[in-house]
Amino acid sequence: MIKWLLGKKSQEPSKAHSFIIDELKEQIKSELKAGSDLTFRTLKKDKQELVFCFMDSLVNKPSLDDFIIAPIQKNTQMEWTCEAIAQLLPISDLSAVNQLNEVVTGIIEGKVYIYVEGHPYGLQADVSKTVERGIEKAETESLVYGPKIAFTESLIGNINIIRHNLNDLNLCMEDLTVGTRSKSKVKLIYIKDIAAEEHVNGFRDKINQLEIDHVAGATVLGQLIENNSWTVFPQLVTTELPDRVTIALMRGKVVVLMDRSPDALYGPTPFFTFFESTEDVYMRWNMGLALRFLRLQAAFLSVLLTPAYVAVLTFHYEVIPSALLVSLGRSRANVPFPPVFEALLLEFFIELLREAGARLPTKVGQTMGIVGGIVIGQAAVDAGFTSNILIIIIALSALGSFTTPSYLMGTAIRMVRFPIILLAGIWGGIGIMIAFCFFIIHLLKLDTMGGSYLSPVYPLRWKDLGYSFFRVPTQYLSKRPITNHPMDVQRFSAQKAKKKDVDD
Structure with a gap:
């Protein structure tokens, strides 16, 4: 607390007041470690002195000059008091502070601290300079149908986009802060009469309990x-x-936005949510259903194809048709490695190509992925490192993992493939079953903000399958998913919708 500002008097007012401002400057410099861009601007009138304290690199200087300094200088007849200055300044974000930690925090955020000598508190005005990019097309989530705009690093801009999309009177936004050293603003967003209170409290408590520097x-x-x-x-x-x-948000989930981050976070999100795409909503229900099944099948085959190849060639030759067995034998005739090593080697090459393509500039990365895959694959076959059939299987597995809309889930699918390949090379089909049982048990033990990770399949909720596993016509989705425990379950009247269909 800057208690030294309260009730400090002297027989020589001008000297005492100057000393107070000098002491204020020293305390702020001490807290901010005398940053090179820390700036003090002092104005004097008669026996009064006024000081502006701000970070030169964080404030919008035209706004500072036009909306704060110029109005004060022009009103020469006005007595300098915090109340009078607050009435004068055309600044919407203006607050009174008398705590040193609040003053320093505000200066770091780009605010200007205005202090009049002899007053027990000062004013803080927000004229911060925002560094942000314009609204652009989404890069990590490509769409054919639906809006193409993406979030940016500006928290205010992202909130503006959400409010523009969803003008619900019950849309709530709570201000939170994370980081003990570098403090970052966080917005907890939910619809008050839809989102379950336990989910909102869960997010709020977990964020508030974080003890981390940045x-x-x-x-x-x-x-x-x-x-x-x-x-x-x-x-x-x-x-x-x-x-x-x-x-x-309309399904009862809770969203988290963070300043300087172009991503939004929301939950609870069971396993099957990661295979949903917004295109499923914008397309006709039967097309959305087909595409959703295609993604789920592709993810399953992505995990299973390569381990099945290793298990069959190592232990289960009898399941291979005789016509295919001949061509498979010719393809592997010159390969000196066992199937498990061959598969792991090619999977490693694919991951190298994927990572290299992601890190290079867009046009170069695409060329690297296509040319690199063709050249390395053909060279590996010609050199006898692998067979043509495994090249096809590895390519199909990679394509299957890329169909997942969520980048994090697609990466997870590619990661779990490696231990399954190893178990298939050790125990064959039994190893694959052991791996699948282990992962199912693991998924059953996971939870998402207190809810089951495999919901609505386990525990089984038939009505929620239309929101996750299936895609059904909208008129049959009159209720929100029970999995999210919404307070307002009803979306619309199912009887009225049915009556409308009959009338039509």
């Missing part, structure tokens, strides 16, 4: 508040699509 972004925040940090499977969805956030 949180780099929303994805890191998600890892910190997840219940199980050892698993490869994500328990919260990270997205840069505003319309996906809007749909999640």
Whole structure:
């Protein structure tokens, strides 16, 4: 507390007041370690002195000059008091502070601290300079149908997008802060009469209980508040699509936005949520159903194809048709490695190509992925390192993992493939079954903000299958998913919708 500002008097007012301002400057410099961009601007009138304290690199100088300094200088007849200055300044974000930690925090955030000598408190005005990019197309989540805009690093801009998409009177936004050294603003967003109170409290408590010096972004925040940090499977969805956030809010989920992060975080999100795409909503229900099944089958085959190849060639030749056995034998005639090593080697090459393509610039990365895959694959076959059939299987497995809308879930699918391949090479089909049983047990033990990770399949909720596993016509989705425990379950009247269909 800057208690030394309260009731300090002297027989020589001018000297005493100057000393107070000098002491204020020293305390602020001490707290901010005398940063090179820390600036003090002092104005004097008669026997009064006024000081502006701000970070030169964080404030919008035209706004500071036009809306704060110029009005005070022009009103020469006005007595300098905090009340009079507050009435004069055309600044919407203006607050009175008398705590040193609040003053320093505000200066770091780009605010200007205005102090008049002899007053027990000062004013803080927000004229911060925002560094942000314009609204652009989503990069990590490609869409054919639906809005293409994506979130940016500006928290205010992202809130504006959400409010523009969802003008619900019950849309609530709570202000939270994370980080003990580098403090970052966090917004907890939910619809008050839809979102379950236990989910809102769960997110709020987990964020408030964090004791960490710095949180780099929303994805890191998600890892910190997840219940199980050892698993490869994500328990919260990270997205840069505003319309996906809007749909999640209307289903009773809770959203977290973080300043300087272009991603939104929401939950609870069971396993099958990661295979949903906003295109499923914008397309006709039968097309959305077909595409959703295609993604689930592709993910299953992505995990199973390569281990099945290893198990069959190592232990189960009898399941291979005789016509295929001849061509398979010719393909592997010059391969000196066992199937398990051959599969792991090619999987490693695919991951190298994927990572190299992701890190290179877009056009170069695409060329690297296509040319690198063709050249390395053909060279590996010609050199006798692998067979043509395994090249096809590895390519199909990679394509299957890329069909998952969530990048984190797609990466998790590629990760679990490696231990299954090893078990298939050791115990064959039994090894694959052991691996699948282990992962099913692991998924059953996981939870997402207190809810079952495999919901609505376990525990089975038939009506919720239309929101996750299946895609059904909208007129049959009159109730929100019970999995999210919404307070307002009803979306619309099913009887009225049925009557309308009959009348039509």
